[in-house]
Amino acid sequence: MSSQDSHFRNVFGAILGILVAVTLSLLGLARWLDRSTADQRHADDPLVRAEVLERIRPLGRVALAGQVNSALALSAPAATPVTPTSAATAPEPTPAVAAASPAAAGPDGKAIFDSACNVCHGAGLAGAPKVGDKAGWAARIAQGTATLHQHAIQGYQGAIGVMPAKGGRTDLSDEAVGAAVDYMVAGSR
Known part of the structure; x- marks a missing residue:
């Protein structure tokens, strides 16, 4: 192998290494800069809050014998707004309350x-x-x-x-x- 080939390989490898290092540095800098605003962006976005509430809502309801339970199948739990301070705590499940006379009204x-x-x-x-x-x-x-x-x-x-x-x-x-x-x-x- 000639000295020119060896010199080309060394220079090419060094340039390629520098480009990879610069790329990784820029990606790291971009992620670091975005990190400081991402949490605030997600906390203020009503769509993100609605998606979180949908994911953590209770999946089941309790139907009691001897009571009218038709409201359980038709009503969805009410979404309450989440503030950044209360987002860590899960909302308390609310018991289903039947309407005054759902059987009569239909x-x-x-x-x-x-x-x-x-x-x-x-x-x-x-x-x-x-x-x-x-x-x-x-x-x-x-x-x-x-x-x-x-x-x-x-x-x-x-x-x-x-x-x-x-x-x-x-x-x-x-x-x-x-x-x-x-x-x-x-x-x-």
């Missing part, structure tokens, strides 16, 4: 629509008619309420779109799904 169609149906029927996904779209609902309403209830409860695949059984929310009762259908039909006549 399921709330709007609440069920907001929690389950709005994903597709609010945006018109998978051929779902939007609430308030009279043209989109006209042919469906003409089939009758019983047919609409049956399609919503059991599922339906038509030429225009797909309706999964209970909108994919198998935890909902047939009455709750019917109330949501009635709410959408009333808003689309």
Whole structure:
């Protein structure tokens, strides 16, 4: 091997080493500078706070025998704002309180629509008619309420779109799904 090849290899290796060192130094400096503002950015961001609350919310609720427990399936825990000082402590679970007479009033169609149906029927996904779209609902309403209830409860695949059984929310009762259908039909006549 000639001295020129050896000299080239030494110089090339040194330059490559210097470039790697400069790159790593710049990356380290960037991370160090970002570290001081990242915690504050995340503490002030309402979307980050909402995601954290969603991840730490209780997964189950207690249903007691002899009591009306229908409110447990329909209500979601209320999100409380998290301040940076109280973020380390988990929120206390609140007991579910049944409405004054949920059996007499029946399921709330709007609440069920907001929690389950709005994903597709609010945006018109998978051929779902939007609430308030009279043209989109006209042919469906003409089939009758019983047919609409049956399609919503059991599922339906038509030429225009797909309706999964209970909108994919198998935890909902047939009455709750019917109330949501009635709410959408009333808003689309």
